[in-house]
Amino acid sequence: xxxxxxxxxxxxxxxxxxxxxxxxxxxxxxxxxxxxxxxxxxxxxxxxxxxxxxxxxxxxxxxxxxxxxxxxxxxxxxxxxxxxxxxxxxxxxxxxxxxxxxxxxxxxxxxxxxxxxxxxxxxxxxxxxxxxx
Numbered sequence: 001x002x003x004x005x006x007x008x009x010x011x012x013x014x015x016x017x018x019x020x021x022x023x024x025x026x027x028x029x030x031x032x033x034x035x036x037x038x039x040x041x042x043x044x045x046x047x048x049x050x051x052x053x054x055x056x057x058x059x060x061x062x063x064x065x066x067x068x069x070x071x072x073x074x075x076x077x078x079x080x081x082x083x084x085x086x087x088x089x090x091x092x093x094x095x096x097x098x099x100x101x102x103x104x105x106x107x108x109x110x111x112x113x114x115x116x117x118x119x120x121x122x123x124x125x126x127x128x129x130x131x132x133x
Contacts, residue, residue, distance in 0.1 A: 004045075004053050005073060008060035009120045012042045015057045018093040018119055019046055025085035026077050026126055028055075066121035074125040080112045086126035087114035094119040 009015035012035065020030060023046055031053050033044040040061070045053025055073070077083045084101045091097060099115030107113070113127040 002054075004047075004056055006043075006056040006058050007066075007073075007118075007120070007122050009057045010061060011119070012044065012057065012059040013037075014094065014119055016044045018090065018095060019044070019055070019057060021093045022086055022090040022095065022116070022118075022124070023055075023075065025082045025089060026075050027082070028075065066123070072115070072123035072125055074113075074127050077126045077128040080128050080132070083112055083114050083126045083128050087116060090116040090118070090124075098123060099125075 016030070016033070016035070023029070027048065028046050029049050031045050031047045031049070031051065035042050035044070040059065042059040044057050046055045047053045075086075077086065080101070087101050095116040095118055098117050099113070101114040102112065104111045104113050108129055110131050111127065111129045113125050115123065115125045117123055
């Protein structure tokens with residue numbers, strides 16, 4: 001249904017380091033970037049290697065506010081270990097814990113997820129929702 005989602009960030013270099021680290025365990029990489037220090041309209045795109053972007057972060061120096069309560073982005077993880085690594089990497093690069101890795105049986109018997117707030121206040125999640133192999 002969605003082609004991609006864009007998030008405004010106040011510090012594009014900090015946000016890019018955060019997303020590089022947090023998304024790597026999930027198999028997502030930087031698929032393009034337009035970084036020109038000191039200039040407007042900088043951006044970075046993330047997706048599967050060899051594909052287009054599904055997430056773009058865009059430099060908004062005026063400090064664009066994150067969406068309010070109830071909005072978050074959930075990224076598919078290939079396994080539970082990737083969810084754990086996502087959470088650890090996100091916290092190491094300026095994210096704040098918003099729910100440690102674990103089962104969320106109220107969402108489904110196999111729903112294993114972790115939640116963080118990125119450095120700009122966006123709520124993000126990594127989820128693996130399948131039986132253990």
